[in-house]
């Protein structure tokens with residue numbers, strides 16, 4: 330199992346390219362199931378989750394090629410991938426494949442809409458809470474699907490097709506909004522989704538579906554209207570830059586000090602996090618080509634945050650922000666409202682000398698003057714990178730174990746950080 334070894338203390342300087350967003354690429358890839366034509370996606374990040382989804386889609390009959398060729402080039406870099414689901418050969422998504430990744434459950438929407446049936450294993454993903462699928466089931470039922478759960482599988486049927494309807498989400502869900510938008514795109518008549526997720530990844534998917542011939546308006550607001558069409562065509566579409574990767578490296582620079590241009594980053598995708606970083610004392614410059622982050626001297630101010638759906642502070646940056654706060658000049662409060670068990674990084678950060686106590690859904694962080702390197706364990710994707718941020722500023726050496734979590738969502742992390750002056754290496758074993 331690979332490990333990442335970091336020797337802390339170096340400031341970060343230079344240019345760091347931001348990859349395509351994992352959480353945008355995955356639903357876009359799944360949208361390829363909606364058409365027998367080719368969907369070409371540009372800027373697809375080279376990540377373990379993308380590779381897993383390629384295998385899952387292949388099981389349903391989706392053929393793919395990378396830059397017109399089978400994949401064997403430019404390992405580790407964002408790519409253009411062509412996906413073609415000429416015919417769906419299997420409407421079952423098995424446990425062995427779906428249990429690894431939450432987003433793979435989302436194939437249920439397109440399979441049901443196109444084939445009138447889907448049998449999809451209950452999903453896996455980061456162990457950050459119970460993560461039920463009740464909203465998907467209620468929403469698809471509202472579109473006329475018959476759904477049963479048997480032996481760990483959700484079995485959905487709509488033999489005569491889905492029918493548009495109004496559905497009000499009782500709680501904001503990114504995944505359920507993606508799925509209902511895809512399903513409703515091929516339903517008969519109009520669907521109105523209220524209290525829908527407003528995340529940029531929803532807008533990216535809606536734009537792609539519209540390029541494929543769907544009639545969707547309102548994505549990015551809490552009310553999305555979808556006029557169903559009988560079929561969708563192929564299209565070419567670009568994955569947006571990864572706002573979580575952007576925020577992560579911005580926090581790394583705020584932690585170590587230095588001056589880094591996050592090339593290709595888009596500020597409007599993470600204004601809430603950037604505003605918070607400015608309050609900590611980091612200087613943020615929004616440019617057309619990216620975001621410049623600087624902290625030259627001066628300590629880190631403690632800032633309280635509460636995670637919220639977009640446009641609020643993202644839960645996917647909570648762990649990284651906690652990493653930064655471990656060395657703030659005072660006390661901060663970090664409240665997690667999206668997932669009930671997303672504090673697994675607390676005990677690992679403590680190994681580096683962080684002082685954090687938990688009170689319900691709030692972590693109270695008392696900044697320390699210096700962290701010290703230690704062996705730590707990655708527990709989930711974002712938790713693992715919070716350890717990297719802390720280790721970059723810790724005195725001495727830190728080894729982060731179980732980096733397969735990191736590889737799910739961060740493209741060439743050690744290469745990108747090393748190019749900016751960090752002492753980071755991967756130890757393969």
Ligand SMILES: CC(=O)N[C@H]1[C@@H](OP(=O)(O)OP(=O)(O)OC[C@H]2O[C@@H](n3ccc(=O)[nH]c3=O)[C@H](O)[C@@H]2O)O[C@H](CO)[C@@H](O)[C@@H]1O
Pocket residue numbers: 352353355431432458459460461462463464465466500501502503504505644645667668669
């Ligand atoms: C692949 C991907 O894009 N993952 C992101 C997506 O996850 P994901 O789409 O799984 O997250 P959701 O927005 O659905 O979850 C939000 C909350 O709703 C709950 N819920 C969700 C569905 C449901 O049927 N019932 C229910 O109760 C969840 O348990 C959670 O408490 O959005 C999360 C919230 O921004 C991010 O942290 C994840 O990185």
Ligand SMILES: C=C(OP(=O)(O)O)C(=O)O
Pocket residue numbers: 352430431432453454455645710711738
């Ligand atoms: C929680 C995440 O991923 P997933 O939803 O796939 O578990 C994430 O991207 O931070």
